[in-house]
Amino acid sequence: MILKLFILLLLIQLSISSCGIITINYPNMNTDETTGEGSYPDAGINDTPPDTVSTSKEITPVLPEDNQKAASKYLDSLTSRDFEGVGMVIASTDNTLFTPENDGSATVTARLLRNRAVEEKYNTIIMSNLCASADVMLAESKEALNAGMYYADLLAIPARNLGVFKSQNLLYNLNSLPFTDYRSPYYNLDAMKQMSGGYSIYGAAGELTENISDMYIIFFNKTILDRHNIVNPYLSVENGEWTWDKMREMILTVNDNINSSGDLPLTGHASQTDTDTYIDIMFASTGQHYMETGVGKIPIVSYNTTSTTKLIETARNLLYNDGTYFTDNDENTAMTSFINGEVLFYIDRLSASSAFINMQESWGILPIPKLNLSQGNYYTFYDTTVPVMAALASGVGVDKTGLLLQAMNAASYKHINDIYCTQLSNNVLRDNGSINMLDYIRLYPRYDFAFMFGSEYAYLPDGTYMLLRRSVKRGTDLEPHYSDFSQLIYKQMSRAFEMPNY
Numbered sequence: 001m002i003l004k005l006f007i008l009l010l011l012i013q014l015s016i017s018s019c020g021i022i023t024i025n026y027p028n029m030n031t032d033e034t035t036g037e038g039s040y041p042d043a044g045i046n047d048t049p050p051d052t053v054s055t056s057k058e059i060t061p062v063l064p065e066d067n068q069k070a071a072s073k074y075l076d077s078l079t080s081r082d083f084e085g086v087g088m089v090i091a092s093t094d095n096t097l098f099t100p101e102n103d104g105s106a107t108v109t110a111r112l113l114r115n116r117a118v119e120e121k122y123n124t125i126i127m128s129n130l131c132a133s134a135d136v137m138l139a140e141s142k143e144a145l146n147a148g149m150y151y152a153d154l155l156a157i158p159a160r161n162l163g164v165f166k167s168q169n170l171l172y173n174l175n176s177l178p179f180t181d182y183r184s185p186y187y188n189l190d191a192m193k194q195m196s197g198g199y200s201i202y203g204a205a206g207e208l209t210e211n212i213s214d215m216y217i218i219f220f221n222k223t224i225l226d227r228h229n230i231v232n233p234y235l236s237v238e239n240g241e242w243t244w245d246k247m248r249e250m251i252l253t254v255n256d257n258i259n260s261s262g263d264l265p266l267t268g269h270a271s272q273t274d275t276d277t278y279i280d281i282m283f284a285s286t287g288q289h290y291m292e293t294g295v296g297k298i299p300i301v302s303y304n305t306t307s308t309t310k311l312i313e314t315a316r317n318l319l320y321n322d323g324t325y326f327t328d329n330d331e332n333t334a335m336t337s338f339i340n341g342e343v344l345f346y347i348d349r350l351s352a353s354s355a356f357i358n359m360q361e362s363w364g365i366l367p368i369p370k371l372n373l374s375q376g377n378y379y380t381f382y383d384t385t386v387p388v389m390a391a392l393a394s395g396v397g398v399d400k401t402g403l404l405l406q407a408m409n410a411a412s413y414k415h416i417n418d419i420y421c422t423q424l425s426n427n428v429l430r431d432n433g434s435i436n437m438l439d440y441i442r443l444y445p446r447y448d449f450a451f452m453f454g455s456e457y458a459y460l461p462d463g464t465y466m467l468l469r470r471s472v473k474r475g476t477d478l479e480p481h482y483s484d485f486s487q488l489i490y491k492q493m494s495r496a497f498e499m500p501n502y
Contacts, residue, residue: 065414067413067414067415067418068415068418070413070414070415071114071186071207071410071411071412071413071414071415072117072411074184074185074186074410074411074413075117075118075121075407075410075411076121077410078121078179078403078406078407078410079179079403080121080122081122081399081400081403082122082123083122083123083124083400084123085123085124085125086124087124087125087126087127088124088125088126088127088153088154088400088404089127089128089129089152089153089154090126090127090128090129090152090153090154090155090156091128091129091131091137091141091151091152091154091155091156092128092129092130092131092137092155092156092387093130093131093132093133093134093137093156093158093387094130094156094387095128095130096211097111097156097208097209097211097387098111098115098126098128098156098208098408099112099115099126099127099128100112106419106420106422106423107416107419107420107423110415110416110419111412111416114408114411114412114416117411118404118407118408118411121407122400122403122404122407124404126404126408129151129152134157134158134161134164137155137157138161138164138165138168138170141155141165141170141392142168142170144392144394145170145392145393145394148394150394150396151392151394152392153391153397153400153401153404154389154390154391154401154404154405155389155390155391155392156209156387156388156389157203157387157388157389157390158384158385158386158387158388159203159384159385159386159387159388159447159451159452160384160385160451160452160454160455161455162195162202162203162388162390162452162453163452163453163454163455163456163457164455164456165202165390166202166453166456166496167456167457167496169393170392170393171200171202171203171390171391171392171393172390172391172392172393172394172395172398172401173199173200173201173202174192174200174201174202174203174204174390174391174405175196175199175200175201175295176398177391177398177401177402177405178398178399178402178403179399179402179403179406180402180405180406181406182201182204184406184409184410185413186206186207186208186409186410186412186413186414187204187205187206187207187409188205188206188210188445188447190444190446190447191205191206191388191445191446191447192204192205193293193294193295194289194291194293194447194448194449194452195388195447195449195452196293196294196295196297197293197294197297197298197299197449197493197496197497198295198296198297198298198497198498198499199295199296199499200295200497201295202390203388203389203390203452204388204389204390204405204409205388205389205447206409206412207409207410207412207413207414207416207417208389208405208408208409208412209386209387209388209389210382210386210417210442210445211386211417211420212350212417212420212421212438212441212442213349213350213351213420214349214350214351214382214383214386215349215350215380215381215382215441215442215445216281216347216348216349216350216368216380216381216382216383217347217348217349217350217365217366217367217368217380217437217441218247218345218346218347218365218366218367218368218369219338219345219346219347219348219352219353219356219363219364219365219366220233220344220345220346220363220364220365220366221267221338221341221343221344221345221361221362221363222361222362222363222364223341223361223362223363224254224267224341224344224361225250225254225344226362228253228254228257230250230253230254232433233246233250233364233366234364234366234433234434234436234437237366237367237378237437237440238436240370240373240376241373242366242367242369242370242378243369243370243371243372243373243375244282244285244314244315244318244369244370244371245314245372246369247269247318247345247369248314248317248318248322250344251267251268251269251322251324251344251345252322252324254267254344255267255268255324265342266324267324267342267343267344268322268323268324268325268326268343268344268345269318269324269325269326269343269344269345269346269347270325270326270334270337270338270343270345270346270347271326271334271346271347271348272334272335272346272347272348272349272352273347273348275319275327275469275473276469278315278319278347279315279319279465279468279469279472280381280451280465280469281347281368281381282311282314282315282371283303283308283311283465283468284368284379284380284381284382284446284448285368285369285370285371285378285379285381286307286308286311286370286371286375286379287371287375287376287377287379287444287446288303288305288307288308289302289303289446289448289449289450290302290303290448290449290450290464290465290468291303291448291449291450291464293449296499298490298493298494298497298499299449299453299489299493299497300486300489300490300493301463301464301482301485301486301489301490303464303468304478304479304482307371307372308468308478310371310372311371311468311472312468312471312472312475312478314371315472316472316475319472320473320475326342326343334346334348335348335352335355338356338359338363339355339356339359341360341361347368349383350365350424350441353365353424353428353429354428356428357427357428362430363430364429364430364431364433364434364437365429365434365437365438365441366437367380367437367440367441368380368381377443377444378440378441378443378444379444379445379446380441380442380443380444380445380446381445381446382445382446382447384451384452388447388452389405391405417442421435421438421442424438425438448465450464450465451465457489457492457493457496458492459485459488459489459492460489460492462485463481463482463484463485463486463488463489464485464489467481467482467485
């Protein structure tokens with residue numbers, strides 16, 4: 001349970017290495033705890049979508065569980081240990097999720113209170129070694145390891161750089177980290193499989209690292225849909241019918257109506273991202289990964305399926321054949337086009353919601369669509385720059401590292417994202433339907449081995465996401481390049497994730 005804060009809080013700034021300043025931040029003295037009664041979440045990861053199906057057009061808000069109380073219970077249940085006041089350091093390129101500057105906001109205060117709860121449990125101080133870039137972290141991790149010097153207890157590595165650290169033998173096998181249980185509900189097991197290969201787990205993701213504000217969603221113009229009598233898309237989501245084809249159908253229906261009435265201009269869809277990332281978002285939405293991997297496996301290419309064939313056709317129509325894709329996807333231009341009511345659908349991170357507070361026309365949010373009706377869940381694309389947790393291969397102090405990793409994830413369980421969602425609900429979102437969509441958005445964020453390790457293994461991008469992008473753009477099949485690259489990638493992965501017989 002989070003204890004009440006006491007006396008004047010110490011601010012510490014210790015400079016170690018050129019990576020940056022070690023900082024520790026605490027909430028203000030007058031911050032109150034919030035408690036309440038509520039049901040506890042299941043102790044596992046549920047593969048079914050939220051049970052919020054509505055049979056009427058009236059959308060009612062879904063009452064949240066008391067996840068702060070659940071987080072406190074999870075933290076209390078962990079092994080106790082006295083760190084004797086010795087601090088624990090997390091090296092990162094952005095300390096927002098770990099030791100943020102105290103700006104008085106509710107989410108920052110929640111993270112700082114989480115830190116205090118972990119600190120009190122283990123008699124320690126959580127500090128951040130803020131690095132200028134992933135390259136700086138890489139260079140200094142290597143230098144420290146070679147010199148046998150202490151660097152940090154945990155590394156928060158941008159996901160797309162994980163393979164570089166692995167290839168230079170800098171990472172500890174998290175599968176051997178004491179006091180960790182990755183089956184706990186505050187870890188993302190699917191993500192961690194994608195960070196694994198051979199006998200090792202190289203990175204961890206979960207409640208500590210997953211920030212709903214960085215997840216990609218669909219914004220839609222409700223005024224346009226109402227004007228053309230389009231069925232409420234919230235109900236499509238809740239009934240499991242929100243697909244890319246449904247989105248395309250809405251766009252085409254609106255444009256047919258505009259053409260028939262002689263009202264111009266036509267509308268369509270736009271994105272803050274470039275076309276390549278739009279295709280990546282669509283692939284993630286299928287629930288597939290480019291590679292089949294995990295502990296005890298050599299990673300292999302595995303995405304040439306009927307779903308991918310369907311995806312190529314769907315993406316080709318939406319992005320090229322229909323003529324409804326707003327191609328000037330400079331972030332400001334695309335966002336402005338949505339604000340001005342020029343596009344029906346707009347893809348961006350959830351954090352972009354605040355830009356639409358004063359938008360004249362009515363709008364809402366939706367999860368990224370499914371590929372087809374038979375798909376069980378809505379999957380959310382998560383940017384490749386988001387952090388994943390790792391440990392330096394020195395193995396120094398692994399007991400404390402394991403306890404810290406477990407405790408920081410346990411103490412973060414859902415409630416910090418809950419607070420952010422509450423802020424959106426109270427200050428930004430305009431209806432209960434959008435509020436209900438938040439649960440669909442946050443449930444299945446997707447990480448992919450190809451993006452996390454691709455920068456270091458030459459054939460991996462060529463045979464996975466770059467090949468798929470090219471197939472969509474050209475309207476061609478994956479073969480024969482898929483088979484050719486699959487063999488090359490397997491040879492590369494066999495060397496990189498060697499599994500000797502003991």
